[in-house]
Every structure is written in structure tokens, then in C-alpha cells.
């Protein structure tokens with residue numbers, strides 16, 4: 264069983280020690296799966312982290328360069344902590360992150376309409392100030408205001424063949440961190456573009472291209488809900504792609520947070536018979552993967 268597990272950037276904490284704690288916990292869960300015989304590939308988000316890195320950088324450093332730094336910042340903790348967890352169990356595998364570039368269409372309409380929240384949450388007052396300074400800001404799923412950037416759809420994973428070789432040879436690979444560094448293909452040249460690809464879409468693409476059976480999107484909620492955060496909220500345990508399509512039509516999933524997960528889940532679950540996607544929280548991942556909780560999206 265090959266499984267791609269994507270850890271949500273918002274579930275990775277807001278500082279280095281919270282991040283190590285979250286990744287330490289995730290490593291136990293991943294090591295359990297590897298012990299059980301699962302072939303695990305890891306991906307991760309970077310919303311809060313890429314915003315934090317960008318804030319520390321001089322303005323000449325592009326957002327795409329910040330995405331690559333977030334792959335190293337998060338990937339290194341994953342390599343280090345998962346390796347330790349595996350070695351403690353006598354499993355001597357190499358855990359390796361691949362700086363991943365993901366190609367996007369230059370004409371993607373997302374460049375005209377920024378929807379992807381990055382960085383920390385702000386008050387309405389702070390958001391207004393940033394907007395006056397020319398930045399795009401948006402309310403993020405009832406949790407406060409955040410800066411938003413363009414989020415084009417992934418087309419190709421540039422390093423996919425190398426990733427596949429590493430996986431096929433028994434290494435534990437971390438790829439498509441933060442959705443991958445967005446690039447536009449210009450002949451043989453790959454040009455970086457200032458945007459952040461949603462890791463949900465990039466992970467779905469990664470799972471498809473690696474012929475995975477199972478995609479797991481770990482985030483801040485145990486289950487997906489309809490009428491989310493309203494008095495008549497209802498948690499979903501399994502939905503079909505067709506039901507998901509109807510819920511999207513009703514506007515049940517917030518753009519920039521739950522909507523990309525649902526769309527990515529639909530894409531992967533439809534891509535080949537037998538493939539399915541689980542959405543749950545990091546702390547419930549093990550139970551979810553064994554069928555005990557979360558929301559499963561099936562074809």
C-alpha cells in the first residue's frame with residue numbers, strides 16, 4: 264500500500280519548537296505505518312511558515328525563493344525527527360527531502376485573483392493597513408485576516424523521476440513541500456513565479472504520478488463539515504465525488520482552506536479505480552488511516 268501523507272502548514276505550529284513537537288508526533292504515526300508495511304511519501308504545507316520567512320527576508324528575495332527555504336526549514340525537521348524515530352525502532356531508512364519545482368501555466372487565472380492565505384492571522388485593523396500598502400488580504404475561514412497570494416494549479420512535478428527512483432529504492436521521501444516552488448517552463452529554462460501552489464493540489468498530483476493508493480491530507484479539523492461553524496453543522500465521514508460536487512455548488516467549503524482539499528481529494532479519488540482520499544487532523548491520523556475517523560472522499 265503506497266500512501267502520500269500531506270501535513271497542513273497550519274497544523275505545524277507557529278514557531279520552531281511547536282513545529283518540532285508537531286513533526287515529532289507525526290513521525291511516530293509515520294513510523295507506525297512504515298512498521299506496518301506501508302510505503303509512505305510525505306508532503307507538507309507552508310502557509311504560516313512561508314509568510315514568516317518572507318517577513319524576515321529583504322524584499323529582493325522572491326516569494327518563490329521563500330517557498331524553497333520553507334521546504335528546507337520544514338523538511339529538515341521531518342528528515343531529522345522521522346529518522347530518529349525509525350532508527351529507534353531498528354528501521355535504517357534514509358529520510359530525504361527533495362527541493363521540488365512544480366510547473367504552472369503562465370496564463371493561470373489565479374495570478375489575477377489571489378486566494379491563498381500565508382503568514383500569521385491579523386486583526387481587521389492590521390489587515391486594513393496592509394491593504395492600504397497594496398497587499399491583498401482576506402478573511403480566512405472565520406479565524407481572522409491573512410495576507411493572500413496567487414495560487415496557480417500544479418501541472419508537472421519537475422523532479423518526479425528522481426522522486427520515484429528514491430521511493431522505489433526504499434527511501435522515505437519528502438516532496439512538494441509548500442506545494443513546490445512554482446515555475447513556468449520557457450523551453451529548457453524554468454522561470455520562478457511569485458506565488459504559492461496549494462500543497463493539497465500538489466500532493467494529489469504527486470500521489471497520482473507515484474501511483475499511490477491512498478492520499479491523506481492532515482489538517483486542523485478531524486472531519487470535513489457541511490454548515491461549518493454554524494449551529495446546524497454536520498460532520499461528514501464519507502462522501503462521494505458527486506456529493507462533494509453538490510456541496511461545492513452550495514458553497515460549503517471555504518476557498519483557500521477546505522475547498523482546495525476537497526477539490527484535490529476529488530481529483531485523486533477519481534484518477535484511478537480504488538484510489539481514495541482521507542481528510543483528518545494530525546492527532547487522529549492513525550485512527551483515520553485505519554478507518555476509524557476523518558472524512559473519506561471516494562469516487
Ligand code: ADP
Nearest residue numbers: 271272273404482483484487488491517520521
Ligand atoms: P492546512 O494548513 O492544513 O492546509 P487550512 O487552514 O488551509 O489548513 O484548511 C483547513 C481549515 O479549513 C480547517 O482547519 C477549518 O478551519 C477550515 N474549514 C473551512 N471550511 C470547512 C469545512 N466545511 N469543514 C471543515 N473545516 C473547514
Ligand code: MG
Nearest residue numbers: 308310519520
Ligand atoms: Mg491550506
